[in-house]
Amino acid sequence: ETGVTQSPTHLIKTRGQQVTLRCSSQSGHNTVSWYQQALGQGPQFIFQYYREEENGRGNFPPRFSGLQFPNYSSELNVNALELDDSALYLCASSFDGGRADTQYFGPGTRLTVL
Amino acid sequence: AQSVTQPDIHITVSEGASLELRCNYSYGATPYLFWYVQSPGQGLQLLLKYFSGDTLVQGIKGFEAEFKRSQSSFNLRKPSVHWSDAAEYFCAVDVQGAQKLVFGQGTRLTINP
Numbered sequence: 001e002t003g004v005t006q007s008p009t010h011l012i013k014t015r016g017q018q019v020t021l022r023c024s025s026q027s028g029h030n031t032v033s034w035y036q037q038a039l040g041q042g043p044q045f046i047f048q049y050y051r052e053e054e055n056g057r058g059n060f061p062p063r064f065s066g067l068q069f070p071n072y073s074s075e076l077n078v079n080a081l082e083l084d085d086s087a088l089y090l091c092a093s094s095f096d097g098g099r100a101d102t103q104y105f106g107p108g109t110r111l112t113v114l
Numbered sequence: 115a116q117s118v119t120q121p122d123i124h125i126t127v128s129e130g131a132s133l134e135l136r137c138n139y140s141y142g143a144t145p146y147l148f149w150y151v152q153s154p155g156q157g158l159q160l161l162l163k164y165f166s167g168d169t170l171v172q173g174i175k176g177f178e179a180e181f182k183r184s185q186s187s188f189n190l191r192k193p194s195v196h197w198s199d200a201a202e203y204f205c206a207v208d209v210q211g212a213q214k215l216v217f218g219q220g221t222r223l224t225i226n227p
Contacts, residue, residue: 004157033213042118042204042217043158056214090157100146100165100211105158 004093004106012112013081021076021109025093031055032074033103034066037088049074050096078111086113116141116209120218128226129197135190135221137205146208147188148215149179153201161203164188175199200225 005024013019025032031050035043045058049068063079072093078085088110092103117140127133139145146165150158162173169181179190188205202222206215 031213033215035215035217040219042206042219043215045214045216048212048214056212058214092158094213099213100208101213102148102160102163103213103215104160105150107157110155 004091004104006089006091006106006109008109009107010110010112012114014114015081015083017081018077018079019081019111021078021089021091021111023074023076023091023093023106025072025074025091026104029093029095029104030072031094031096032068032072033092033094034074034076035090035092036060037090037108038084039087043090046076081113083113086111116207116216118205118207118216118218120203120205120221122221123219124222124224126224126226127195130194133190133192133195133199133223135203135205135223137188137190137218138186139188139205139207140186141207141209143210144183146211147179147181148206148208149173149177149188149190150204150206151201152204152220158204161190195223195225197225197227199223 033048034046037043047057048055052068065077068074088108090108092105094103119138148163149161164181205218
């Protein structure tokens, strides 16, 4: 059984650019949640995808968007990057979003915006 | 709004000593509670969780946590720490059981040899 994987590991972008981060969920999981972890902070919930539909969103602007594919992998897209978007982006997979269950986290993508 | 407070930003303990990390939450109903650990540059690993039932929960690596409704707390404990326990520890609440976690700020644990 493979765990949650994310790519790339590290990424450097400049302000105003766009970025796409990828996440492969754990085998058997149909829900992916994305979190942003700024340096020295706890993760903050961005949004969740359940069976290819957005299933809840945190307090993030619309330039943060996502997709979930039929194989339940997911992408996080951020447009018009700002310096404050520099963070570790974590994805977590689970089964059946919308009910209490354990989320399993990937290693994260470290995004630096210059 | 729901919130999680970890009052201790940084704790240092000696190897072999006992450990308690504090976590308080603000949420009206019975919460779903988690403790995760994060090593430098890594993702989050689940230590233990509380959904219902016995308020003393056992986790991996010898950790346990106790849910106290009257104090809105879910403190993490370990009777004897090892150098490999040095890491960042996060308490989290699952709001409404919808897998949308609210995390505390984290407690960084340093182990003295």
